Amino acid sequence: MADTVFRFPAPGSDPITADLDGWKKIEGNPTMKTWIQHTSADGSVISGTWEATPGTYHATYGSYEFVHLIDGQITITPDGGTSVTMTPGCAFTVEPGFAGTWKIEKPVKKHFCIKLK
Template identity: 65%
Template sequence: MTTQPVTKLPPTGEQPITTDLEGWKVVSGKPTMKTWILNTSSDGRMISGVWEATPGTYHATYDKYEFVHLIAGKITITPDGGQPVHVAAGDAFAVEAGFKGQWVIEEKVRKHFAIRVA
């Protein structure tokens, strides 16, 4: 099988996943999320795409590493027992596997993500 070395991704796919991600529980408000998985690497070890969420608070548990580039919005991310990290449009950050903590979505957010799944 031949793989294209560069794949240009569309802004979003046609059918987002609209259920809350595994490990994400609403803590306050009525936030909603949409996830578009736009690419899976040829070896199946990485996925990338776009995620959107409306204001509210989630408690998130990560079992995989994620790289994020925040396109729009503001979030305060606080690891359980840790210090808050404030991120806003234009910021890039990484979340390590094993993270547990709150994501307070202060303004509607849109992010690009890349997750190591295997």
């Protein structure tokens, strides 16, 4: 039987450093690091840790994401919508079909869980 509880280890020394699919730099020169630390047995969900430096991305989402912000500050603005600022301790979701900006105002570290299928 597969393990049914998984504790994240500390992020490793080999993150993914490419910008996420659907994310385009539009202000500054932000960088990101992604550690996929767990994949569900059926491959439909990934979770891990993500870090980013200040700057702004325009992001388009094809999947559902749950986020718990550990460090930093982000102002998220849906295209044509109202901005919301997230600070450490905030937990939030982003629905598939979201399109808008993520302005990373202070270096960010978050845990994420993304439903792929």
